[in-house]
Amino acid sequence: MARLIEVGLGVVIDSERVLVTQRKPDGPLPGLWEIPGGKVERGETHEVCVRRELMEEVGLEVSVGAIIGVWEHAYPHGAVRLWAYWCRRLSGEARAIEVADLTWADRLSLHERSYPEASLPLISEIASALP
Template identity: 30%
Template sequence: MIDVAAAVMVNEARQVFIAQRNKPQELAGMWEFPGGKIEEGESPKESLIREIKEELGVEIKITRFITESIYQYNFGKVRIFAYLAELSSGEIEVKEHNAASWVDLAELNNYQFVPADVEIVDQIKEELN
């Protein structure tokens, strides 16, 4: 199983930050909450802070755990640990995605999310409304 940590970043306007994948091919063009693989010896939170710094060039403050999502892709099973987070410093620079956007909760249904993130979308819409 591939363990991943994801940040559900919410701004003062209660918008959620999402990013459009560019790989692998079967997920390219779909949207996700940014984050990445948890490396050996890292906690999910440590991984998430590192990944957001690498992918977006910003520091985040993790406020709490939201949910865990498990999905079986054709390339393997993925388990995502999703955390609510906020920007603590820096300006977002999209480095590893095709695009990114701050989106109102009501607009999340207009985006095609990677299958493993759909459960997270449902959870945050319920919790943040």
């Protein structure tokens, strides 16, 4: 069986909106929207992974809080285990550095986008936490 890829995700809420990013047109799951994050590197804690990915992808310094949940999913390109954490923005303005695009989505606009299958339970969880 293929190895499970551990992925850390940071759910940043600011002014009742959540930060979502769009995947690049090349690579797996092109053009889909997602929660910023990425693979946990060897020797890295989830907190360090999430803080690193948020800085690399969108230039935000965040603090990592409580875990939201853990979800596993097998794609044709590999199996992932997503670890999602509530995050708070400490400094910086989000900008699309290593992502195709980004937006701060409210509950309604969150549902207007397409996400990877593995992220759907997380997206529902986030939507229910937004006013």
